[in-house]
Structures are given as C-alpha cells and as structure tokens.
Amino acid sequence: QVQLQESGPGLVKPSETLSLTCTVSGGSISSSYWSWIRQPPGKGLEWVGYIYASGSTNYNPSLKSRVTISVDTSKNQFSLKLSSVTAADTAMYYCARGPSGSYNYAFDIWGQGTMITVSS
Amino acid sequence: DIQMTQSPSSLSASVGDRVTITCRASQSISNYLNWYQQKPGKAPKLLIYGASSLQSGVPSKFSGSTSGTDFTLTISSLQPEDFATYYCQQSYSTPYSFGQGTKLEIK
Numbered sequence: 382q383v384q385l386q387e388s389g390p391g392l393v394k395p396s397e398t399l400s401l402t403c404t405v406s407g408g409s410i411s412s413s414y415w416s417w418i419r420q421p422p423g424k425g426l427e428w429v430g431y432i433y434a435s436g437s438t439n440y441n442p443s444l445k446s447r448v449t450i451s452v453d454t455s456k457n458q459f460s461l462k463l464s465s466v467t468a469a470d471t472a473m474y475y476c477a478r479g480p481s482g483s484y485n486y487a488f489d490i491w492g493q494g495t496m497i498t499v500s501s
Numbered sequence: 502d503i504q505m506t507q508s509p510s511s512l513s514a515s516v517g518d519r520v521t522i523t524c525r526a527s528q529s530i531s532n533y534l535n536w537y538q539q540k541p542g543k544a545p546k547l548l549i550y551g552a553s554s555l556q557s558g559v560p561s562k563f564s565g566s567t568s569g570t571d572f573t574l575t576i577s578s579l580q581p582e583d584f585a586t587y588y589c590q591q592s593y594s595t596p597y598s599f600g601q602g603t604k605l606e607i608k
Contacts, residue, residue, distance in 0.1 A: 425599055425602050426588055426602075441596040443596070480592055484554075485551035485554070486597075487590070488547065491546070494544050
C-alpha cells in the first residue's frame with residue numbers, strides 16, 4: 382500500500398527557507414494530488430497547498446507569497462519550500478495524498494510528520 | 502474562505518458511552534465534509550469522507566450525518582482506543598480548512 386515519508390532539517394533559522402521532501406512508496410506519484418499540511422504544537426491543522434503529478438499547484442493564500450511546492454516524478458517525491466520563516470512557522474509538517482477524488486477530495490493517506498522548529 | 506466551527510472543543514465520556522461531535526460550515530459545502538481522528542504523536546487518520554461514507558477499515562461504530570451546513574460525527578460504544586482528538590475538514594473549495602478539533606477524554 383502507498384506510504385509517505387517526510388524528511389527535513391528539524392531546525393531552521395529565522396528568515397531562512399524551510400525545505401522538506403516527501404517520498405512516496407508502494408505506488409506511483411502520478412495521477413494523484415499531493416498536499417502539505419501543518420500543525421503548530423498544541424494547535425489545529427492548516428492546509429498549506431497541493432501539487433498534481435503534472436506540476437499544477439494550489440496554495441493557501443495565507444502562505445502563497447512564501448510557498449513553493451514541486452514534484453519529481455522520477456524520484457516519486459514532492460517537496461515544500463517555505464521562505465522567510467519565523468517562529469510562527471514552527472510546526473509538525475505532514476505530507477498527505479489528496480485531495481483524493483475517490484474520497485470526496487479528502488486526504489486519505491498521511492505521512493508520520495516531521496517537526497520543524499524555527500529558532501536561531 | 503470557508504470557516505469550520507466544531508463543538509464542543511472538549512468532551513469527557515466513559516467507556517461504553519455514545520457521543521456526538523458537531524461541525525458547522527460558514528457556507529454551503531454540499532457533502533464535502535470529512536472527519537479525521539488524531540491520537541497523540543500520530544498523524545491524522547481519515548475516518549469518514551463525503552459526510553457519511555466510512556473509510557475502509559474503520560469500524561462501523563463511527564458514523565456521519567448532515568443537516569444543511571451542520572455535520573455530525575457519532576461514535577457509539579466508546580472504547581479506550583477511541584479517546585483522541587477529532588477534526589472535521591471541508592473539501593468543497595480551496596483553501597481547504599479544518600475545524601479547531603474536539604478532544605475526547607475519558608471521564
């Protein structure tokens with residue numbers, strides 16, 4: 382079955398760019414949408430944006446000026462870059478499959494998450 | 502943007518109880534409403550999609566219903582493994598949004 386695994390630096394300095402990668406295993410990254418979702422410590426979930434395998438993207442307007450999501454189909458990976466980070470970007474970052482048309486555009490498969498702390 | 506409001510924000514219940522969590526959308530979202538369960542230190546897990554369709558492998562003790570812009574998640578016969586935080590999420594339009602969560606605790 383499809384599994385997702387996030388990877389990232391753990392610690393990012395303020396004003397720098399956060400870079401994360403999600404590796405898809407057990408299935409192809411093609412013909413699906415893939416999202417990033419984040420959760421600050423002790424808080425709720427925030428959708429960051431999605432990418433389709435073709436490369437088309439859709440971002441949350443609250444982050445749009447700082448977000449870039451890209452895909453590498455040859456590696457079955459997709460990535461997130463978030464620029465000019467501040468302490469407010471400290472969160473658990475999840476990658477997920479979705480919006481999935483087979484599930485009313487829900488997020489049906491999630492990675493385990495990677496914690497990103499923004500601190501000098 | 503569509504705002505999702507969950508109630509209650511926390512709920513205490515006993516093993517064997519039946520509980521209901523409500524989610525209200527700020528505008529019509531048809532049946533594009535999904536429910537997730539999140540346990541401490543774990544990723545959210547999809548329970549119900551399309552307001553009332555049970556995700557594969559999820560026990561039938563979980564059910565979802567809708568009335569206009571109000572959506573309900575019902576959990577019957579609570580077991581220890583059901584105590585978690587539950588989130589609703591609208592997939593009607595971007596930016597996709599989640600409710601603030603309902604923490605279900607053991608009484």
